[in-house]
Amino acid sequence: MLVAAVVSSAAAAQGYQPGFNPAALKGPAAGPANEVLVLGSPHLSNLPPSFDPANLRLLNERLAGWRPQAIAVEDLSGAQCDFLRRHPQRYQDTVKSYCWDPAPAKAATGLDVPAATAEAERLLAAWPAAPSPSQRRRLAAVFLAGGERASALVQWLRLPEAERRAGDGLDAALVERLNKQASQRNESYLIAAHLAARLGHERVYPMDDHTADSESPDKKAAGEAMMKAWDNPATAQHRRSDDALRARLGTPEDILALYRANNAPGQAKLTFDSDFGAALEEPSPQQFGRDYVGYWETRNLRMAANIREVLGARPGIRMLVIVGASHKGYLEAYLHQMHDVHIADTTPLLR
Numbered sequence: 001m002l003v004a005a006v007v008s009s010a011a012a013a014q015g016y017q018p019g020f021n022p023a024a025l026k027g028p029a030a031g032p033a034n035e036v037l038v039l040g041s042p043h044l045s046n047l048p049p050s051f052d053p054a055n056l057r058l059l060n061e062r063l064a065g066w067r068p069q070a071i072a073v074e075d076l077s078g079a080q081c082d083f084l085r086r087h088p089q090r091y092q093d094t095v096k097s098y099c100w101d102p103a104p105a106k107a108a109t110g111l112d113v114p115a116a117t118a119e120a121e122r123l124l125a126a127w128p129a130a131p132s133p134s135q136r137r138r139l140a141a142v143f144l145a146g147g148e149r150a151s152a153l154v155q156w157l158r159l160p161e162a163e164r165r166a167g168d169g170l171d172a173a174l175v176e177r178l179n180k181q182a183s184q185r186n187e188s189y190l191i192a193a194h195l196a197a198r199l200g201h202e203r204v205y206p207m208d209d210h211t212a213d214s215e216s217p218d219k220k221a222a223g224e225a226m227m228k229a230w231d232n233p234a235t236a237q238h239r240r241s242d243d244a245l246r247a248r249l250g251t252p253e254d255i256l257a258l259y260r261a262n263n264a265p266g267q268a269k270l271t272f273d274s275d276f277g278a279a280l281e282e283p284s285p286q287q288f289g290r291d292y293v294g295y296w297e298t299r300n301l302r303m304a305a306n307i308r309e310v311l312g313a314r315p316g317i318r319m320l321v322i323v324g325a326s327h328k329g330y331l332e333a334y335l336h337q338m339h340d341v342h343i344a345d346t347t348p349l350l351r
Contacts (some may be wrong), residue, residue: 002255022337029104033315037066037344038332040325042246044185050210051249053190058252059259062349065194067078068320071196074327076103077122078147082113094213101321105144108171116146124202129211132312134162139180141169150188150204153181157197172202194321205310207321209302222288229282230291234273236251256350263346275326300327304334311341318344 026033036127044051076084081099106112111119120142124239128135136155143152155165156178166175181189192204216222245258261267276296282289307321335341 009031015321019062021247022339025339026342027339032341033340034311034316034338035318035342035344036311036321036335037068037318037349038321038323038328038335039063039259039346040267041187041191041322042258042262043324044187045349047185048246049134051185053185053309055249055252055255056190057348059190060195060258061197062256063191063320064198066320066344066349067318068195068199069201069317070205070310070319071192071201071312072205072207072319072321073150073192074303074323075150075188076208076210078113079117080206080209080211081147090214091210094210098208098258100147100149102145102147103176104171104173104217105141108174109141109145109169110216111142111145113146116142120146120148120151127202133159137163138166138168139202141174144174144177145169148203148206149181150193150206151202153178153189153193154155154196154201154203155195157182158200158202186324193322194318205306207303207306207310209299209306211302212298214295215223216288216291218286218287221286224293225282225284226279226292227287229278230275230276232278234270234278235275238274257329260350261331262325263328263350265347267325268332271329273327297330300330301326301334303327304331305333307335308338308341311338315340 044053049297076098079198084095084099088095102113102116105116109116116249120139123135123139123142133140140152140155143149143155164175164179167170170178181193186192188204196204241261245254246260248254250259276293279289279292282292303323309318311319321331332343336343
């Protein structure tokens with residue numbers, strides 16, 4: 001009888017649908033809601049050598065035409081990296097992979113990450129309509145000290161070329177770093193920062209989150225189990241399509257086609273079938289797949305929360321979110337649950 005009751009309870013739990021649906025209760029009744037366009041992007045650093053950043057021109061024109069008022073990127077904030085560094089027993093590998101060491105900027109400015117973060121907010125709160133080159137160089141230096149490289153690049157690109165020089169907290173090494181970033185194969189720089197500068201923004205918003213990162217105690221077995229789960233027909237289909245698109249990147253139209261495919265209806269489901277859905281059914285006794293899915297959902301929920309925080313502080317804006325393509329479906333679904341967030345369709349933009 002006890003077993004039957006447990007089975008019955010589990011079945012009832014699986015069939016239960018909550019009666020409250022935040023997504024159905026959109027507002028406000030007066031005033032503009034927030035509009036969010038989630039652009040699924042390949043990581044530009046992974047594209048083949050045939051990729052010419054100049055061919056982003058057509059994509060960037062389309063994005064500029066949408067006129068976002070804020071841009072969020074898949075980067076860790078300097079503040080989160082500062083937190084991760086304080087817990088090396090868990091996050092040492094994460095810091096190596098995702099965090100830039102702002103020590104050179106601290107040496108140039110005298111500011112550590114918390115002090116630089118507070119100083120950037122103070123400067124932006126009193127930011128003039130027509131800041132001087134000196135003020136822009138200073139803010140770029142402060143952003144670097146705070147670990148916010150993409151926002152530092154926005155300030156750098158907003159300077160006239162003759163004013164892109166050392167001074168006001170920027171030494172020669174930081175100037176060299178900013179000049180390299182301007183052409184680095186990274187969507188946070190080549191798309192987001194360049195677009196933000198073009199549209200007159202002062203910064204971009206890092207919204208990635210890696211606080212759910214952890215390492216399996218049996219890394220080898222976990223890796224083997226996941227590779228087996230990912231060896232499936234959906235993965236093969238995804239790889240064939242992606243390889244065909246990456247084989248022809250010679251024109252701006254080819255780049256647009258790549259982005260059109262990454263953001264196509266049905267792409268999120270194909271990604272699920274290839275990756276997260278396969279992991280969910282991974283049969284190891286250690287349940288490596290379910291651990292991975294838990295990490296993935298947690299990361300995306302925290303990313304969505306970071307985006308929502310920005311929208312809460314600036315209600316009624318249009319925000320462009322540039323994120324790895326596999327995150328797109330999750331972020332759209334999670335953000336759609338928010339009362340005053342409306343998800344924009346990328347299809348007309350990329351047509």
